[in-house]
Amino acid sequence: MEVVSIFEMLPDEMILHVCQYLRCAEILYSLFNLNSRLNSTITDYWHYVDLKYATYKQFDFVATQIVPQIGLSIRSFVFNGQWENIMSNKLNSTFYHLKLSLMFPQLHTLSLVNFIDGQLHLFLDKITDLLQLVKLDIRNLKDGHAEESLTKVLAANNNRLKFVLFDYDSVDFNLSATKNDKTMAYPNIEDLLVNLKTNKMLEYLFALVPNIKRLHIDFDKLSSTSKSKLANTSILVHLKDFQLRSLKVLWSLDEIAYILSKMPSLQRLALNLCTRDAHLVDGQNFIQILPLSLVEINLFIICYLICSDIEVDTLISTWPTHIRITCLLDEPSGYAVIHTIPCDFLSLVIPAKIPNSMLTGSNYTRRVKDLTIFGEQSSIDIRLIVQHFHRLRTLTIGLNNKSEIGM
Numbered sequence: 001m002e003v004v005s006i007f008e009m010l011p012d013e014m015i016l017h018v019c020q021y022l023r024c025a026e027i028l029y030s031l032f033n034l035n036s037r038l039n040s041t042i043t044d045y046w047h048y049v050d051l052k053y054a055t056y057k058q059f060d061f062v063a064t065q066i067v068p069q070i071g072l073s074i075r076s077f078v079f080n081g082q083w084e085n086i087m088s089n090k091l092n093s094t095f096y097h098l099k100l101s102l103m104f105p106q107l108h109t110l111s112l113v114n115f116i117d118g119q120l121h122l123f124l125d126k127i128t129d130l131l132q133l134v135k136l137d138i139r140n141l142k143d144g145h146a147e148e149s150l151t152k153v154l155a156a157n158n159n160r161l162k163f164v165l166f167d168y169d170s171v172d173f174n175l176s177a178t179k180n181d182k183t184m185a186y187p188n189i190e191d192l193l194v195n196l197k198t199n200k201m202l203e204y205l206f207a208l209v210p211n212i213k214r215l216h217i218d219f220d221k222l223s224s225t226s227k228s229k230l231a232n233t234s235i236l237v238h239l240k241d242f243q244l245r246s247l248k249v250l251w252s253l254d255e256i257a258y259i260l261s262k263m264p265s266l267q268r269l270a271l272n273l274c275t276r277d278a279h280l281v282d283g284q285n286f287i288q289i290l291p292l293s294l295v296e297i298n299l300f301i302i303c304y305l306i307c308s309d310i311e312v313d314t315l316i317s318t319w320p321t322h323i324r325i326t327c328l329l330d331e332p333s334g335y336a337v338i339h340t341i342p343c344d345f346l347s348l349v350i351p352a353k354i355p356n357s358m359l360t361g362s363n364y365t366r367r368v369k370d371l372t373i374f375g376e377q378s379s380i381d382i383r384l385i386v387q388h389f390h391r392l393r394t395l396t397i398g399l400n401n402k403s404e405i406g407m
Helices: 012-019 022-033 036-041 055-073 080-085 091-098 117-124 148-156 198-210 227-233 251-262 283-289 313-315 379-387
Strands: 076-080 109-113 134-139 163-166 191-198 214-221 241-251 270-276 296-303 325-330 337-340 349-352 370-374 395-397
Touching: 012 036, 022 055, 076 080, 080 117, 091 370, 148 198, 163 325, 191 198, 214 325, 241 251, 251 270, 270 349, 296 349, 313 325, 337 349, 370 379
Parallel strands: 076 109, 109 134, 134 163, 163 191, 191 214, 214 241, 241 270, 270 296, 349 370, 370 395
Antiparallel strands: 296 337, 325 337
């Protein structure tokens, strides 16, 4: 006589509630094919498969026994580049030698984690003929040294991709003028998050993605020839959402103006920068460079007060009432933070000595998940800052994180 466990008798709602506390690999390993009812209950976990944090036993069983059975249902899958080091021969041949289009014909989103540059090149050759695949999410990519890595990603899956995302932990790409003068465009790309070595690469990047609608960039350096390069940059007529994160260099109002002049249809702007230019944080000057189409603006600007003193009330009064601004001042350290309310960023770098100036409540820091606190701090400073960030996942604390900012 078949024995039915108490767990199998629980209502679907309670089983799904329990599953919220389990990882995908644990759910598939424990519940898949126990009975038809449980299979139906956990169907959503067939669609979005992520095997991170699994034990080797769980990983090996799910990858070899379960994934081949549910491949037709998988819409999102996470590949880890480090799997090659631990996979059995059978598993290695399954994931790295078979065509992905045969394994996952309904795949919509593919995430590649912990790949190195050469390994990524080989894997991209497998990403072909996936009719539903439009999104590639790449995290913690290392050892990238040439633009071929970026252009090969943009062309993956027979130029069917629309969304290509690199996280902040991935390499900074270096696009060379010689190569890109002859590089074809990738009009299929509508959404791109990427890290670049210098801003002089904008000329080449903009030419690569003429139909881009959302573009988020992280710059490592600012080129001394930035204005001449930006003057030749293509106009992005379809761009609606632009975010620039650049904390290792100092920006001027003119440089931001050059970039925004190439975005006539922009609706959302987010700037997370460092500057010594008082004109960049003066509202009357700043609004003159904004596209007329703009409907949302998010600013988090660290301004160093070496060249000019800032009176907080005077600075805030320069901004129009529809752009709500606050200034967090630390005169002994020689800087101020000027930011909008709300401040809609996922990642922020913030000085340690301004917690008493921060506004009460979490609305203006509502989306921040990754926070870096730089400068000398006490445990009280950290606590006063962190209390404002209710969705925080990663906290980085340094006594003097000058390498992370433009000092």
